[in-house]
Amino acid sequence: MNSETVRSPMIKPKHQRLVLVMLALTALVGAGLLAAWALSRQASYFYIPSEIAAHAPEQGRAIRLGGMVQKGSIKTMPDGITIHFTVTDGKAQVPVRFSGITPDLFVEGSGVVAEGRMEGATFVADNLLAKHDEKYVPREMKDMVSARSKQGMAQTK
Amino acid sequence: MIAELGLAVLWMAAALAALQLVAGALALRPDGGQLGGLVRPVAVMQGVLVLIAFVALVWLFVTTDLSVKLVVENSHSAKPLIFKIAGTWGNHEGSMLLWVTIMAVAGAFVAVIERRLDERTLIATLGGQAFISLGFYAFLLFASNPFARLPQPAEEGQGLNPLLQDIGLAFHPPTLYVGYVGLSIAFSFAIGALITRNVGPAFARAMRPWVLGAWIFLTLGITAGSYWAYYTLGWGGWWFWDPVENASLMPWLAATALLHSVSVLQSRDALRAWTVMLGVLAFSMSMVGTFLVRSGILTSVHAFAVDPQRGAFILALLAIDIGGALALFTLRVSTVTEGARFSLLSREASLVFNNVMLCGILGIVLIGTLYPLMTEAYGVKVSVGPPYFNPVSAIFAFPMLVVMAIGPLLRWRRDRLTGDRAARVTWPLAVCAALALAVFAGVEALAHHITLLPALGLALASGLFPASFLPLVGRNLRRTPLPVWGMVVAHAGIAVSLFGMASESAFSVERLAALTIGESRDVGPWQVRLDGMMPVAGPNWTALQASVSTRYAGAAPTVLHPMAETFTNPPGTRNESALQTRWNGQLYVVLGEQAQDGRWQMRFWWKPFVPLIWAGGAMVGLGGLLALLGRVLSDLRRLIARDKIAYRRTRQGR
Numbered sequence: 001m002n003s004e005t006v007r008s009p010m011i012k013p014k015h016q017r018l019v020l021v022m023l024a025l026t027a028l029v030g031a032g033l034l035a036a037w038a039l040s041r042q043a044s045y046f047y048i049p050s051e052i053a054a055h056a057p058e059q060g061r062a063i064r065l066g067g068m069v070q071k072g073s074i075k076t077m078p079d080g081i082t083i084h085f086t087v088t089d090g091k092a093q094v095p096v097r098f099s100g101i102t103p104d105l106f107v108e109g110s111g112v113v114a115e116g117r118m119e120g121a122t123f124v125a126d127n128l129l130a131k132h133d134e135k136y137v138p139r140e141m142k143d144m145v146s147a148r149s150k151q152g153m154a155q156t157k
Numbered sequence: 158m159i160a161e162l163g164l165a166v167l168w169m170a171a172a173l174a175a176l177q178l179v180a181g182a183l184a185l186r187p188d189g190g191q192l193g194g195l196v197r198p199v200a201v202m203q204g205v206l207v208l209i210a211f212v213a214l215v216w217l218f219v220t221t222d223l224s225v226k227l228v229v230e231n232s233h234s235a236k237p238l239i240f241k242i243a244g245t246w247g248n249h250e251g252s253m254l255l256w257v258t259i260m261a262v263a264g265a266f267v268a269v270i271e272r273r274l275d276e277r278t279l280i281a282t283l284g285g286q287a288f289i290s291l292g293f294y295a296f297l298l299f300a301s302n303p304f305a306r307l308p309q310p311a312e313e314g315q316g317l318n319p320l321l322q323d324i325g326l327a328f329h330p331p332t333l334y335v336g337y338v339g340l341s342i343a344f345s346f347a348i349g350a351l352i353t354r355n356v357g358p359a360f361a362r363a364m365r366p367w368v369l370g371a372w373i374f375l376t377l378g379i380t381a382g383s384y385w386a387y388y389t390l391g392w393g394g395w396w397f398w399d400p401v402e403n404a405s406l407m408p409w410l411a412a413t414a415l416l417h418s419v420s421v422l423q424s425r426d427a428l429r430a431w432t433v434m435l436g437v438l439a440f441s442m443s444m445v446g447t448f449l450v451r452s453g454i455l456t457s458v459h460a461f462a463v464d465p466q467r468g469a470f471i472l473a474l475l476a477i478d479i480g481g482a483l484a485l486f487t488l489r490v491s492t493v494t495e496g497a498r499f500s501l502l503s504r505e506a507s508l509v510f511n512n513v514m515l516c517g518i519l520g521i522v523l524i525g526t527l528y529p530l531m532t533e534a535y536g537v538k539v540s541v542g543p544p545y546f547n548p549v550s551a552i553f554a555f556p557m558l559v560v561m562a563i564g565p566l567l568r569w570r571r572d573r574l575t576g577d578r579a580a581r582v583t584w585p586l587a588v589c590a591a592l593a594l595a596v597f598a599g600v601e602a603l604a605h606h607i608t609l610l611p612a613l614g615l616a617l618a619s620g621l622f623p624a625s626f627l628p629l630v631g632r633n634l635r636r637t638p639l640p641v642w643g644m645v646v647a648h649a650g651i652a653v654s655l656f657g658m659a660s661e662s663a664f665s666v667e668r669l670a671a672l673t674i675g676e677s678r679d680v681g682p683w684q685v686r687l688d689g690m691m692p693v694a695g696p697n698w699t700a701l702q703a704s705v706s707t708r709y710a711g712a713a714p715t716v717l718h719p720m721a722e723t724f725t726n727p728p729g730t731r732n733e734s735a736l737q738t739r740w741n742g743q744l745y746v747v748l749g750e751q752a753q754d755g756r757w758q759m760r761f762w763w764k765p766f767v768p769l770i771w772a773g774g775a776m777v778g779l780g781g782l783l784a785l786l787g788r789v790l791s792d793l794r795r796l797i798a799r800d801k802i803a804y805r806r807t808r809q810g811r
Contacts, residue, residue: 031516032520034552062542064540081749100760102749
């Protein structure tokens, strides 16, 4: 054996496949563990106002808030682009602040999902998802919309 | 009439696919030789028939036949012609027909041109292709018939979602589908080779152009989709880690790994089982993507099928195809003999490392995409976004990019980095690494607010770009084979794209403002002024159009026109952003609503070097195209040479 092969040894024939399999498994298990650890820290949970009232989430942690925009609650600040409004689920209210262009279907009384974080008692939204059209409803809103319409049906009966 | 013809032809094509599968299976038995001759012509005929069915559906959309349910639900007579055609695949049934069409046409193409692979493996491949197709035929014919008629013709169609009425849509889904379905050919080749126990360089040579072609289309499809999201959604972002985007990214990651390992198998006869496994994985990811996007499990503009039965159907197909392939792999993997060996410092080893890293990223993206679905089963609603995907995938991506700079310079089988190889490999790489370090130090010193990830990205891109050209050093450039050029261009494209991503994330400036007409604002180096508002009308929409004059650092002003469009059929709105592109970046303007006091809400971004993201993506696709062209040219040359030899032989024999 010369010095060259010592520096970069050929892997023994029987071992090559084993090494490859071990390497792949290690990487995949590593990826899985890493993903699990990161998900436990980074996944953003979905809240409705009464859940925030009962058990407030950690300040500054990314969460999503869903509910109905309370009638008469949308107020535009003097800068023209910051709005304050209240999201309600019928049991509790959360004040929300948002700076930016609101989605077209964002109106009082409609459903909304806001992405953002709690700062004090106010929810600061980075992004608002409202209904895009008749067919598009944010996944979390679907149950709520149907639950509310059922409730409404029950009341009118 | 056309609708019935289309449906009849589709049934015939499905019957031929069944024949292709049975004939292929019987031909592989020891005494089934004669049936083998049937497989190729049947595959060709099947491709022709499905193409006729697809053309029939396009025809129905172009003429807006309002007795056909699908046309009524997704089209409108006032729509421009290009969107009538694009509307053919802008819905669930049509897109599944497009899928089957591309699959059958690709199968026919394999049957016509593949002559070098041994006949038994080819028959097994076409049989495998027919098996996958049959599942999709069943899905179309039993659960999503695109040709169904209404009992009463409708007065007018319901139109197409305004978000989808964009020229990008005309090309984005077909491009991605060609990519997905090209991977189905690679999958079928892997199955064929496993069945006939013929995993080796010949199989890799047959499979490689298909992987390459599919990968080019996926690359371009993802790049175009990202640009489409960037300018139509008006959110200023170019990648949202949306499940639908991930569904196209995952097959791309697997195809990238497959593309590199199939090259190793072709030229070095190593990584046999690994390549077959990746072939199965790549198409599995296409199927998982289709399932996620089309089953209605995710709500988005892409989810046409909200019928849970259809979701279950796709899930069953997924389980049968992938489960069957994995079972076959487990049974046959022990008969795939050990490939050629290589040392830890060799081009093969670097490719293996990067393959593993790509699979790691794939795992990260897959877990992140499925996690919300899994938790929802337990009643917990979560969403997973950039704070998870960006750093965690970077943990795998950055080492991979470092090895990507080194690998192409290493020799096959075994290399060393001393003596004459030091001058050829070590020193040039050290210079690139020094450049990367200098950029990192510069960014950290001059701009403190930049977070670690973009700073690392800028540094890595600056080192990677020159490093990707090193394989050309010392070569005669005119004699350098096209595939080498392809590799260089594609790797440089990755660096260019990375630079754009990092720059966008590090240096973007955003301004939100409510402006009265005549009012100005500064956006980074730009000065913007709202000049006026004007109503405009299109063929099927009306809009408010703003005139915004923009000046870059005191230069002559140019006028941009962002619009807020209102569609009537179906009712909907869309914010059409306006973009001003310079060599060093893009200004992005979105028009919002009118506030109560009469001011107009506007949003501006100055995004330095953001076009490099898509320019890099296009370079990656171009690199793939060069490699494919090199392969096609060498095949042609070989064919011409063979013809000449045959010609001389006949003359001598005369």
